[in-house]
Structures are given as C-alpha cells and as structure tokens.
Amino acid sequence: MCGICGSTGVGARDRVRRMNAAMVLRGPDDEGVYIDEASRTALGARRLSIIDVEGGHQPVSNEDRTVWAALNGEIYNHPALRATLLENGHRLASGVDTEDLVHLYEDYGEALVHALEGMYAFALWDVRRRTLLVVRDRFGEKPLFFAERHGELVFASELDALLAGLDGGADLDPAAVDAYFVFGYVPGPGSIVRDIAQLPPGHMLRWRRGAPVVVEPYWTPEALPAPEREDVGELVAETRRLLESSVRSRLVADVPVGVFLSGGTDSTLIAALAAKASGRPIKTFTVGYDVGAVSEAAEARRTAHELGADHHELLLTQSELAARAPGVLASMDQPLADQALVSLHAIAEHARREVTVAVGGEGADELFGGYPRYRWLRRAEEAGARIPRVPAASVASLVRRAPLRRAGRVADVIEPRALQLRHLDWVTAGRRAHRARLYGPALRGSVPGEHVVRGLEERLDRADGASTVRRLMLLDQVHWLPDDVLVKADRAGMRVSLEIRTPYLHRELAEFAAGVSDRLHVKGGGKALLRTLLDEVAPSPGPARPRRKTAFRVPAADWLRGPLAPVLDRQLAAGSAFAEGWFDRGQTARLVREHAAGEDRSSVLWPVLAFGLWLDRLRGDEVR
Amino acid sequence: MATRSADLRILLISPDFPPARGGIQVVAHQLAAHLDGEVRVVTLGPRGPQDGVLDVRRARSITASGPPAVAALNARAFREGLAFRPDAIVSAHLFAAPAAAALGAALRRPWVQYVYAMEMGQKPRLAAAALRSADAIVAISRYSRALAIDAGAPTARVRIIPPGVERPAERAPEPAAGRPTILTVARMAERYKGHDVLLRALPLVTARVPDAQWVVIGDGPLRPALELAARRAGAPARFLGSVTDEERDAWLGRSHVFAMPSRDPGGRYAGEGFGIVYLEAGVRGLPVLAGDAAGARDAVVDRVTGRLVDPTDHVAVASALIDLLLEPESSRAMGRAGAERAREFGWERIAARVGELLRELSR
Numbered sequence: 008m009c010g011i012c013g014s015t016g017v018g019a020r021d022r023v024r025r026m027n028a029a030m031v032l033r034g035p036d037d038e039g040v041y042i043d044e045a046s047r048t049a050l051g052a053r054r055l056s057i058i059d060v061e062g063g064h065q066p067v068s069n070e071d072r073t074v075w076a077a078l079n080g081e082i083y084n085h086p087a088l089r090a091t092l093l094e095n096g097h098r099l100a101s102g103v104d105t106e107d108l109v110h111l112y113e114d115y116g117e118a119l120v121h122a123l124e125g126m127y128a129f130a131l132w133d134v135r136r137r138t139l140l141v142v143r144d145r146f147g148e149k150p151l152f153f154a155e156r157h158g159e160l161v162f163a164s165e166l167d168a169l170l171a172g173l174d175g176g177a178d179l180d181p182a183a184v185d186a187y188f189v190f191g192y193v194p195g196p197g198s199i200v201r202d203i204a205q206l207p208p209g210h211m212l213r214w215r216r217g218a219p220v221v222v223e224p225y226w227t228p229e230a231l232p233a234p235e236r237e238d239v240g241e242l243v244a245e246t247r248r249l250l251e252s253s254v255r256s257r258l259v260a261d262v263p264v265g266v267f268l269s270g271g272t273d274s275t276l277i278a279a280l281a282a283k284a285s286g287r288p289i290k291t292f293t294v295g296y297d298v299g300a301v302s303e304a305a306e307a308r309r310t311a312h313e314l315g316a317d318h319h320e321l322l323l324t325q326s327e328l329a330a331r332a333p334g335v336l337a338s339m340d341q342p343l344a345d346q347a348l349v350s351l352h353a354i355a356e357h358a359r360r361e362v363t364v365a366v367g368g369e370g371a372d373e374l375f376g377g378y379p380r381y382r383w384l385r386r387a388e389e390a391g392a393r394i395p396r397v398p399a400a401s402v403a404s405l406v407r408r409a410p411l412r413r414a415g416r417v418a419d420v421i422e423p424r425a426l427q428l429r430h431l432d433w434v435t436a437g438r439r440a441h442r443a444r445l446y447g448p449a450l451r452g453s454v455p456g457e458h459v460v461r462g463l464e465e466r467l468d469r470a471d472g473a474s475t476v477r478r479l480m481l482l483d484q485v486h487w488l489p490d491d492v493l494v495k496a497d498r499a500g501m502r503v504s505l506e507i508r509t510p511y512l513h514r515e516l517a518e519f520a521a522g523v524s525d526r527l528h529v530k531g532g533g534k535a536l537l538r539t540l541l542d543e544v545a546p547s548p549g550p551a552r553p554r555r556k557t558a559f560r561v562p563a564a565d566w567l568r569g570p571l572a573p574v575l576d577r578q579l580a581a582g583s584a585f586a587e588g589w590f591d592r593g594q595t596a597r598l599v600r601e602h603a604a605g606e607d608r609s610s611v612l613w614p615v616l617a618f619g620l621w622l623d624r625l626r627g628d629e630v631r
Numbered sequence: 632m633a634t635r636s637a638d639l640r641i642l643l644i645s646p647d648f649p650p651a652r653g654g655i656q657v658v659a660h661q662l663a664a665h666l667d668g669e670v671r672v673v674t675l676g677p678r679g680p681q682d683g684v685l686d687v688r689r690a691r692s693i694t695a696s697g698p699p700a701v702a703a704l705n706a707r708a709f710r711e712g713l714a715f716r717p718d719a720i721v722s723a724h725l726f727a728a729p730a731a732a733a734l735g736a737a738l739r740r741p742w743v744q745y746v747y748a749m750e751m752g753q754k755p756r757l758a759a760a761a762l763r764s765a766d767a768i769v770a771i772s773r774y775s776r777a778l779a780i781d782a783g784a785p786t787a788r789v790r791i792i793p794p795g796v797e798r799p800a801e802r803a804p805e806p807a808a809g810r811p812t813i814l815t816v817a818r819m820a821e822r823y824k825g826h827d828v829l830l831r832a833l834p835l836v837t838a839r840v841p842d843a844q845w846v847v848i849g850d851g852p853l854r855p856a857l858e859l860a861a862r863r864a865g866a867p868a869r870f871l872g873s874v875t876d877e878e879r880d881a882w883l884g885r886s887h888v889f890a891m892p893s894r895d896p897g898g899r900y901a902g903e904g905f906g907i908v909y910l911e912a913g914v915r916g917l918p919v920l921a922g923d924a925a926g927a928r929d930a931v932v933d934r935v936t937g938r939l940v941d942p943t944d945h946v947a948v949a950s951a952l953i954d955l956l957l958e959p960e961s962s963r964a965m966g967r968a969g970a971e972r973a974r975e976f977g978w979e980r981i982a983a984r985v986g987e988l989l990r991e992l993s994r
Contacts, residue, residue, distance in 0.1 A: 234852030
C-alpha cells in the first residue's frame with residue numbers, strides 16, 4: 008500500500024518531507040526519505056505495513072546502493088520473482104517486494120516493468136545514470152500525479168500531497184472541471200489542477216536533468232481477434248486457472264485479509280475461490296441498508312454462511328450514510344461524483360476494524376462484458392445500420408416524450424448518433440445537455456467546445472475495426488475503470504488505511520479475456536464465463552444464485568431531498584463552487600427546487616455537490 | 632523368439648493416419664512400419680503413399696470425422712478383424728476401442744489401448760469403459776499413465792512406452808551461428824502450449840539479448856490474436872504459419888533454443904501428453920525449454936537436455952531462455968545430451984517394446 012513521492016532540484020528534501028506529511032493516512036506505519044545530495048534528488052515513502060511488517064522500510068536500495076526505489080502498492084508475483092532473483096545470484100536483504108524492483112532493474116533495466124504483476128506506482132532512482140524512472144501499473148489501480156517545473160520533476164501518489172510539495176496555489180483547469188461535470192470523474196492524463204498531470208496506467212516516465220520528460224506506454228489493453236468457435240468449457244477452465252492463481256496471490260499478507268461480498272456474481276466468485284484457497288475461514292464484509300436492496304445483504308449472508316466465512320454485516324441507515332457523505336466527498340484529492348463512494352468508504356471503515364487488506368470485485372464488468380449497456384448499445388448500432396436516419400430521429404423524439412418507463416433509454420437506442428455520444432449520454436444520464444445553463448463564468452467560454460467528446464473519440468480510435476461491444480469494453484478499461492472505479496477503491500480504502508486488492512485486474516486474465524469472443528462475453532446477461540465458473544465453484548448452485556451485479560448502491564436522490572438538502576443549501580449560500588464562478592447559483596437553485604418538488608435531478612446535483620464540497624476543503628487547506 | 636515374432640499378426644486400428652498430419656498419425660504409422668510381424672492397419676481418410684507400402688484398409692465415411700466416421704471405422708475394423716484373425720489388436724486411439732474390444736472378445740485375443748492425454752478427459756465414459764476392458768494400456772508418459780488411472784484404468788495393466796523420434800542423428804549437428812533465435816513449433820489451437828507466456832517473456836529476453844528473435848511455426852485459430860498482440864507490443868517475433876517438414880528442419884538447424892512452455896490447463900482438460908517435439912529438437916542438437924508440467928517431464932531432463940520451468944511464470948521462462956542464449960557452452964552440452972537421448976527413442980526401439988508387450992499378452 009502506502010504513498011510515494013519524489014522531487015528533483017533545489018529544496019527536494021524539504022518538498023518530499025512536506026509531501027510525506029500529507030499522506031499519513033495512506034501510510035500510517037512508517038516514513039522514509041532518501042536523498043541523493045549530489046544530484047539533488049529525493050524519494051519519499053509512507054508505509055502501511057502488509058508484508059514483512061518489521062523489515063519493510065522504504066526507500067530501499069540494491070547491494071551497492073546505486074539503485075533506489077519507493078513503491079506504493081503490491082507486486083503480486085513477488086514470491087516467484089524472489090525465487091528467480093535468488094537463483095540468478097542476487098542477495099536480498101529483506102522480504103519486501105520493493106527490493107525486487109532494484110534487483111530486477113539491475114538485470115533488465117527499464118524492461119523490469121514487463122516482469123511485474125500487481126497494483127503499483129513506483130519510483131526508481133539510478134544513481135550512476137542519474138535517471139529517475141516513475142511507473143504506474145497496467146490498470147491504474149495506484150495513482151501517480153506529477154508536475155514539471157523549470158525542468159525539475161515533482162511527483163506524489165495523491166494530488167493533495169503533490170500540491171503540498173509545490174509552491175503556490177491550485178489553479179483549477181476549466182477543461183478538467185468541464186470533463187469532471189460531464190463524466191462525474193476527472194479523466195486522465197490531465198488533472199483538475201492546471202499543469203499537473205497523471206501518469207496514465209501502463210505508462211512509465213523517464214526524467215534526466217536537462218532532457219525533456221519522456222512518458223511512454225509499456226502495456227495497453229487490447230481488443231484481439233477471437234477464434235470463431237471455442238470450447239466454452241476450456242475457456243472456463245482457463246478463467247478458473249487464472250482467477251484462482253490471482254486470488255491466491257492477493258491473499259498473501261502478513262496481516263488479516265478479508266473479502267468484500269456484495270451478493271453479486273463477481274464478489275461471490277472471489278469469495279468462493281478465496282475460501283477454497285485459504286486454510287482458515289475467510290472474513291467477509293457486506294453492507295445492508297434500512298431501505299431498498301435488503302435482499303442483497305441477505306444473499307451475501309447466505310453465501311458467507313455456505314462458505315463457512317466469518318461474516319460481518321454493516322447495516323447503515325440512510326441518515327448515517329448521509330451524515331458521512333459530505334466528509335467523504337470533500338476528502339477526495341480530485342472531485343469524484345460516484346455515488347457508491349460513500350457506501351464503499353463505510354464498508355471499508357467497518358472492515359478495517361478486523362482486517363488491513365480486503366479483496367474486491369472491481370474490473371470484472373469491464374474485462375468480462377458485464378454492463379447491460381454493452382448489449383443495448385450493440386443493438387442500437389445494429390438497428391442504426393438498418394433504419395434510415397431521418398425517420399429514426401423523429402421516432403426517437405416521439406418515444407422520448409411518451410409516458411413510458413425506460414422511454415429515455417429506448418429513445419437513446421433509436422436516435423441516430425455516433426457510438427461515443429450514445430455511450431456518453433448513457434453513462435452520464437445526458438448531463439452534458441445541462442452545461443450551457445448550469446455553468447458559471449469561470450467555465451463558460453473558457454472550455455474548448457466538445458473536447459470531452461473528442462477525448463472519447465481518440466480513445467475509441469485505438470480499437471478501430473473491433474466490434475461495438477469490444478470497443479466499449481476497451482473504452483471502459485482506459486477511462487471509467489482507472490479514473491472512477493479504481494480511484495474510488497483506492498481512496499475509499501486509503502482514507503481508512505485499508506488496502507483494497509482486485510483479483511480481476513490481473514494481467515494474464517485481462518489478456519486472456521481480450522482474446523475471447525465478445526459475443527460470448529455478453530451472452531445471457533453478460534459475464535458468461537464468470538457466471539459459468541460460479542456455477543462450478545459456488546457452494547450451492549440453484550436459482551437463488553446471483554445473476555446481476557448489484558454493488559453497493561445508494562439512493563442519492565432521496566438523500567438530496569432529505570438529509571443532504573441542508574448541505575446543498577449551504578453550498579448554494581456560501582460554496583466556493585459558486586463564489587468562484589464555476590457553477591451558476593440561480594440555475595442550480597432552480598434544479599434544487601425542481602428536485603425537492605419531485606423531479607429527479609440527482610444526476611446533475613450530485614456532481615455539483617461533490618465538486619463544491621471538495622473545492623471548499625481545497626480552499627480551506629490552502630495557505631495563501 | 633524371432634520366428635514367433637515374425638508370425639505375430641497385428642491389427643492396428645486408428646482414426647488418424649498419414650497423409651493426415653499429427654502426433655497420433657505418426658504413432659500409428661511408425662508402429663505399422665516398425666512392429667515386427669504382419670501388421671494390418673484399419674483407418675479413415677484418403678489414401679496416401681503409405682498405402683502402397685503397408686497393408687492399409689480405409690473405412691469409407693460420409694464425414695471426415697465425428698460420430699459417423701468413428702462408426703464407419705469401427706464397423707470396418709470389426710469386419711477386417713474377423714477376416715484377418717490377428718494375434719493381437721492395437722487401438723491407437725480411444726475412438727477405435729469399441730471394435731478392438733469386440734474383436735478381443737469375439738476372437739479371444741488380447742487387445743491394447745493407446746492413451747495420450749486430452750482425449751481421456753473429453754470422452755470420460757468411453758475412456759472408463761475402454762480402459763477397464765483392455766488387456767493392456769500403453770500410456771506415453773507418467774502423466775498419461777496418471778490420467779489413465781484417474782479415468783479408470785487398472786494400475787497393473789498400464790505400461791509406459793513413450794512415442795519415438797524419426798531419423799535420430801548419429802551425432803549432434805554443430806550449433807547455429809547468426810541471430811539468436813528461439814523457435815517454437817506447435818499448433819495454435821490450444822492455449823496450453825504457452826505461446827502467450829513466451830510473448831510475455833520476450834521483452835525481458837531482449838533486454839539481455841537485444842538481437843534475439845522468436846520464430847513461431849504452426850497455425851491455428853489462436854494465431855491472429857497472438858500475431859496482433861506481438862505486433863502491437865513491437866516484439867521481435869516471426870509467425871511463419873504451417874511450413875513443410877524441410878522448412879521446419881531448416882529452422883531447427885538455424886535456431887539456438889527450442890521453446891514450448893506447455894502448461895497444465897486444469898479441469899478436465901489435459902496438457903502435453905509427452906511432447907515428441909522436444910525430442911525432435913534434441914535430434915537437431917537444440918537445448919529445449921519446456922514447462923515443468925504434464926508429459927514434458929518425461930520428454931525433457933532438466934538441466935541435462937534443457938530446462939523445465941514453471942510454465943505459468945514468464946519471468947522464470949525469460950530467465951531460462953536468457954541462460955540458454957547467453958551460455959553457449961552449457962547450451963551446446965544440453966543439445967548434445969538431447970541428441971544422445973533421442974537415440975534411445977528411435978522408432979525401432981519403441982516399436983520393439985510394443986511388440987514385446989503384444990507377444991507377452993498373446994502367449
């Protein structure tokens with residue numbers, strides 16, 4: 008786990024100390040700083056002890072102290088790497104994975120990235136070559152922000168920490184705020200703050216004094232051509248082999264490990280495999296609510312019982328959840344409007360009393376075709392190819408006004424539009440249409456037109472020629488997954504010093520899934536391979552087996568009318584989001600009134616609220 | 632003894648036989664060619680040049696494979712058997728077991744079932760029935776034997792006789808000069824062959840051996856994905872598809888390491904039954920890299936004829952490949968040992984062991 012940071016140039020040591028201090032929650036157990044005085048380069052690390060609790064001080068070096076490394080996260084193939092390194096004659100001083108990095112670097116140089124399986128962001132300083140290498144894992148599980156100032160580099164695991172290391176205030180980037188409002192998260196490789204970037208997933212950064220910073224990919228998710236016909240049983244066996252291996256590797260820790268169990272396919276499968284792999288009863292954690300999807304918790308409880316798990320259920324009332332929401336939203340280093348963040352934070356906090364590591368189901372939907380929109384949007388594309396555009400547009404507009412349940416969804420499908428727009432409006436509930444009225448002067452006019460859509464087009468271009476479903480899966484893997492799902496998991500965990508591990512985000516599993524026919528992936532309600540595998544390993548098969556992922560959901564619309572209404576009012580009265588002109592106070596107030604009157608405006612109000620709370624904290628923290 | 636063996640009449644039933652290509656085709660063909668005695672082959676498929684040299688009878692079927700072909704093969708084999716009245720019957724594949732068992736019972740003659748690997752998991756009921764009633768079972772490796780016992784074979788009736796190699800050389804050829812080359816020869820139909828792991832290992836290999844290349848011979852439905860993944864990664868890989876035997880041999884002569892890290896696929900799916908291709912590489916004096924799994928453990932002697940490594944660990948695979956490419960002395964020694972070992976697997980010797988088993992049973 009942990010947090011890392013680093014700096015080159017004058018004042019590097021001081022900057023690193025400040026950045027370390029800003030990451031105490033990421034790493035409460037230990038702190039370390041390395042400084043190369045001659046080269047004015049410093050690395051810092053805060054540590055949450057998980058493996059080799061006593062001996063894992065960071066940064067670490069090789070035998071002759073010519074290579075130094077600081078690591079945030081876990082290298083899951085550490086035991087195998089260690090065995091190979093020992094066989095190749097290396098002397099290892101500790102049992103920690105960070106040490107693998109320096110020795111692998113000795114053997115393979117920058118190609119060491121190809122040896123690693125895990126969730127990580129790390130920095131490596133080569134004393135002799137005076138080169139700094141900063142690397143982020145393949146899926147973007149661990150964050151890494153950086154800034155280049157006058158040829159010097161400063162980086163940190165979180166934006167707040169980086170800001171603590173930089174001189175001067177946080178100047179928000181209007182284009183990023185615009186993208187945040189549309190998506191509900193800040194898409195990389197930029198950040199919400201001007202001139203601060205995120206290292207994209209699967210990329211490495213190379214810095215040498217006097218040379219431009221180089222950022223280049225070492226791994227990218229692919230859409231691969233799948234064999235026409237394959238034995239499904241064989242594919243399920245391969246899925247099982249890989250997932251079992253992944254689960255085993257993610258259970259390795261010198262501290263207690265638990266499993267987040269939501270009652271859906273993804274987490275049930277992980278829990279079942281973890282129970283098989285673990286010598287003792289596993290600890291499972293689930294959240295239940297006093298309204299809504301109560302059966303979910305019941306399903307989780309039943310599964311846990313059948314697995315012989317030590318089950319922990321957190322029952323949250325609406326008022327409790329709503330009470331914690333403002334603090335959680337404000338505590339993000341970049342604004343995040345994902346409503347599930349609040350409940351994930353709650354369950355993480357609950358689990359932290361028992362365990363230091365929890366395993367979750369993140370990534371299964373993106374890699375194995377779980378989202379219903381993949382099937383819907385494929386139908387839309389297929390229909391679009393057959394129906395002439397003009398009548399389709401008229402029909403869509405009629406359907407949209409019809410008093411039908413899901414009228415909007417059906418209209419979205421019928422209306423002739425480019426795939427990226429269809430997808431965007433599907434996942435964001437058409438938020439982009441509200442921008443013209445809702446944006447304040449700081450955003451109006453200063454945002455390049457439709458850069459958000461162009462960004463999506465660029466990402467989709469990489470999968471040119473692939474099927475609709477495959478292109479959407481790939482888009483989710485490089486956009487929604489790293490910038491929303493994994494930010495949520497990392498920050499919700501880190502705010503309570505809990506490490507969340509994700510067995511589905513396993514390189515080989517992802518590469519395997521990328522070469523399986525997408526028709527098969529989305530068959531019968533999605534995630535066909537995982538569901539078939541679950542039937543094989545589930546404790547008791549039957550009709551009660553979960554079919555759909557339900558995740559940890561929250562009734563945000565109700566909160567905004569109830570317990571969060573006063574928070575919204577306070578925002579309207581004195582929030583920085585309005586004072587600084589990011590959003591229009593009058594228009595937002597109108598939406599709040601409409602929402603209170605019964606219209607559902609939560610898809611617009613929630614991002615505004617999350618942004619406002621985040622910005623207030625940022626401004627309050629800032630010393631000007 | 633010699634006169635007795637010369638008199639032995641053997642019926643060999645196999646769904647696979649040249650001119651079709653594949654492992655079982657080779658086993659059936661080489662047994663027919665080298666078994667001491669009068670051998671009649673009943674098989675499927677179009678006639679080939681072998682038909683003029685050996686006694687080959689081909690069942691006619693409306694389909695090339697599948698249930699109608701299997702039924703036709705068994706019907707023809709049963710008729711041929713009644714007419715030929717063999718001393719012993721060899722079923723070269725589980726699909727030929729019904730006729731072999733029926734003839735065994737009808738003629739009161741012993742019959743032998745050959746087993747490899749994946750077919751036992753694919754046809755568990757047929758396997759159980761055949762393996763319980765056969766007088767002896769020839770498993771091609773310890774792994775194959777374990778699978779047979781799992782499938783229902785009585786332990787005492789299982790013999791391990793590996794497949795053989797053709798044309799084992801008297802002396803290992805000189806090692807190749809030129810660009811460091813890793814060669815893989817395998818069908819690209821099953822994922823367990825480990826092409827994916829080699830592709831992951833390649834950037835680590837080239838970090839240490841910058842001009843190394845990977846030459847891939849073989850074709851199949853997995854090829855487009857592998858080829859695209861290799862191209863996107865900028866890997867120094869050449870996919871040659873299916874090639875002639877001469878071309879394959881030329882590449883064996885030009886390469887420095889033969890690599891095929893086959894793994895155990897798990898579930899009811901089996902891995903490498905033996906991996907004759909490892910011995911064939913040995914014939915050419917090549918050190919081999921194989922997965923420490925399934926039948927390859929019998930085909931390769933670790934650190935003698937090559938390296939057996941964890942086939943799911945691409946870093947271990949890369950590390951072994953680097954050793955094999957960068958340590959020419961020990962690689963050459965492994966190549967020599969491989970060539971020497973291959974001579975023990977000449978088809979004459981292997982067929983003699985099968986002949987011995989048949990004589991023993993028919994006494």
